[in-house]
Amino acid sequence: MSGTAPPARPAVRVTIGQLAISEDHAANRLAVVDALRTAARARADLLVLPEYASGFDPRGVGPEHAEALDGPFVSMLREQAAKTGVAVVAGTMLPGASPARGVNAVVAVDGSGALLGVYRKVHLYDAFGHRESDRLEAGPPEAPPLLLDVGGLRFGVLTCYDLRFPESARRLVDAGAQVLVIPAAWAAGELKALHWRTLAVARAIENTAAVVAVGQAGRGVVGRSLLVAPDGVVGLELDDKPGIRTADIDGAALAAVRERNPSLRHRRYGVVPLD
Structure with missing residues (x-):
């Protein structure tokens, strides 16, 4: 992050882009451009896209889908964010240290088109x-x-399987996150949709943080993106079909929940990486 934080507003408007992503990178970029334009028409501040938004194969995504940070996908995100003024968080695949490996990554781009950072x-x-x-x-x-x-709100980024590890979310909250953003391609299967929803609600309640959990739609994944308030109330929830929805996150309401439920101040343990 760099620069001076923008002034706080009564609410931050977030668009959820639950897209069906294919192996066709060019087609995926067109779908993302359309989602950004839709977010801009809704006057959104932030668009959140799924994990692997640049390219996806439900049988497994590998280095054949990798693109560098200056490649077509991230370059398109930066260009379109600058055009629309909408910040964007999106999953992609980066090259690994060897040709046999890729890196599952999430990039964050601000409304000026600047690349703020990458989560691997x-x-x-x-x-x-x-x-x-x-x-x-x-x-x-x-x-x-x-x-x-x-x-005026601070968003912290995880992706997909990280949702099952509460210490990952807590580390972001310790760094000041008020909203947890979780792009995912949550694999379908027995009880998987239940786990997805339950874990998203749990991460919201235990951290008194809003949660924006955005899944892919389509073959092999559950979709079912949701926006959870810091008290655990689900304010927006999609089904398993592609969809784009927009909602507001009220910073004052979030602060009020943390005042009523001061569990973060009552913690007795910290979170550190394992050796």
Whole structure:
């Protein structure tokens, strides 16, 4: 993050872009451009897109989908953010240290088109029959958290499987996050949609933070993006079909929840990366 934070507003308007992402990178970029234009028409401050928004294969995403930070996808995000004035958080795939590995990453771009930072997924999805570590390298757990300030609220970024690790969310809150942003391609399966919703609500309640959990729609994933208030109330929830929805996050209401429920001040344990 850089520069002076913009003045606080009564609410920050967030657009959820629950897109169906394919292996066709060019088609995905067109869908993202359309989502950004839709967000701009809604006068949104921030658009959140799913994990792997640049390219996706439900059988597994590997280095064949990797693009550099100066490649077509991130360059398009920066150009369109500058045109629309809408900040954007989006999942992508970056090249790994070796040609056999990619990096599952989330980028944050502000409304001027500046690349604010990159989060490299720490927890690889080696669960429920999937093996991300066969194709991807994990991000360093000690890396600084990815935070962005939009409209006077601080947003902290996780992605997908990270949602199952409460210490990841708490680390962002310790760094000042008031809103947790979770792009995902949450794999479908028995109880998976239940887990997705339950964990998103839990992360909101335990951190007295709003949660913007944005899933992919389409084959092999659950969709079901949702916006959760810091008291655990689900204010917006999509089904499993593609959709774009916009809602406001009220900073004053968030502060009031934290005043009534001061659990963050009552903590007795910190969060540190494991060796």
